[in-house]
Amino acid sequence: MSMLTQVDPYKPLALGTSQNRRVKLNTDAPFTPTYIQASLTQSGDPQGIYATRVKNRHIVLENPPRASNAQKEHDAKKARRESEKKRRKTGALGRRSTGAKGLWKLENGSEKFDLFLPLHQLWMGYMSELLGLWPPSSVPVAEAMPNASSMHPKLVKADFHGSLLTVRQSKNPCLVGLSGIVIHETENAFKLITRKDQLKLIPKQNSIFTLAVPLYSTLLRAQFEPAEAVSSALSGQHSGTVLDAPHIAFDLYGNQFCFRSADRAGRKFKAKETIEL
Template sequence: MDTKPKKDQPIAAILLARAHEPDEANRIFTEKIQQRPLFLSASSPPPANARAARRRAQEKKKQQRKKALKPKPLSATQRRKLGLYDVPRAPQKHALFEPLHQLWLRYVREILGNEVYTGGEGAAAKLASADFHGAGVEVVRSGCVSRVGIKGIVIKDSKFAFEVVTRRDQVKLVPKEGTVFRFEVPVPVPGVKAGEGEKEREGPVQGGETPKMVFEIHGEQFQFRSADRASRKFRSHFSKKL
């Protein structure tokens, strides 16, 4: 039997013929090499999308790096421990918050628009989602009689209470539950046109009184944080306590 390797014989068959008998070498070559199954990964992208797959992988790595470098935000417990929600005692002066009150008046007139003159359900819906930091507030009714008459500027609008600084530079914590608060917004009076725009002025009109929009809120209906009220939709419903 001729055992010399042929020129067109694969190198694997030649090496097996040197180590095994011819029949055994042919069996091994047939089962292990020629008929060996080739397993393809199901997640392997086709050649046409290989470039897009590489781009997605690179973008994913970049996003993971950004997340690793970005610091985690502080939790509510950590913020309270650091005192981020506390107002320092030194600047608890009524005069210091007067500019904030004037800014709030411009803010509430802007969100009300023409409804500052008419009021109604549209104005109530806008006021329900407004921010009351800097608002001038007065307690008109309360379950605790000693709180009635407290008047000042809201320096903190939390979920369950208003913190108010009075004209005597005292900070009062007024719970919202069982309390009715009154707010007054001076109504701008159209003045005389000058140039291109129309000026607006505030102050006494001919009768000697400044027109104001006065509204009251029931604190029990406002037991939400100001940030939560901005995205919350309020619906009119009957309340037994009103």
Template sequence: MSSKQQPVTQALLARAHSPDTANRLFTDKIQHRTLHLRPSSPPPTNDRDARRRARQKALEQRKKALKPKPLSARQRRKLGLYDVPKEGQKYAIYEPLHSLWLGYIREILGNEIYTGGTGAAAKLASADFHGAEVEVVRSGCVSRVGIKGIVIKDSRFVFEIITKRNQIKTVPKEGTIFRIVVPAKDGEEKDGAAGQEGGHKNEEEQDAQAGGGGTGKFVFELLGEQFQYRPADRATKKFKTHFLKDL
């Protein structure tokens, strides 16, 4: 058989192999090989399955359209969701919140409100300070020293404080030390308050020394620069004690 009468594939094999080998390869691997025209195509479907899939897809799209998307941070700021309305900028409105916070912090501290120490410091580091009455005792900006009021917003980098003059002050945490006074119990003095010497200091706060023994007050200070976390993040964060050269 001449090369012109041979199939193209067999002619190509004859160039690389002997005639017997070329015939064997062509017969075993090419001539009787099954040719799959569409091996990866899905099986044919009927109209009923197509309609069912179309209904499911339409239902999923409808559910997705009915579910409202959460607002982005930019949209929330644009709508003023974080702004305190003018009629709400009154110190008297937040005094009940401060009373609730005092009960909350006393419950967290327990008996450590009289002794302080590392246990109290760890609890204060993870506490929420919305409603706490704070006072700026040290700051890189001298004009901020002396600001005192109730915390109405505790964000990552700032405290928003409302003063007794019904003014909202935004105080950055960086470079600022805040003092907080917690009465040991309403209308009752307790010995061994946090005014004793040896107040604990760590990277988040230091227990300040009170003016004298038997004052019945637990006084501590927050180092704002080491406190730049959101309340939700502080609740699960474990702080490590280390030396702070700024103190």
């Protein structure tokens, strides 16, 4: 009959080598820093290496799953549905609804250039305030000229309804020379009222426009001008356009301007080289 010897599994190992020593871990010495610092035997500063390269850093063990094209289309449709619900709650009309109801169509007999001169004068005042123009005859012409680098970011995001545009160059020769007040801007075209009381639809694509901006401010400042000058200016403020006074001309490339006015206001434009038509 053989005698069975009992072995205590919890008895510490009777090995004197340093490689088999049991490591006692506690909150003051957790496993990760203790193990890494003990493994860096060839480094002179294992604690510094752990603090700069390992501590508070997460390692991704596997690549996250990529979103499929079907999932992207589903998310895009869901976002469009949510935006459509918000628009319906506010009661705002979309582009299709406004086009179907004819909200952007002028009434018969309202295609008059003089009828939209007050809108043009209002736009000149808007430009004067936006660009911070000087009052007339207060400073010389050289000093009144604003800095071009500060004007460009404001002009590309400005509202052009009421501005005076002229087609300087176009692939369609019939459009060259047309000039008028902008009464409606879409993503791909301008609607102008010419001096001949004609409504023209000018495409932005393959066209270069000239935009005129007043050099001096057109806003009336009663605190600086006498009452007689203010009354005379009020009586004749709708008689001329921006071309009848000192102005600044800019070239507007339609190929790089195919955006709605609302989209341009929140868009970040980057400086690019312009290719001629």
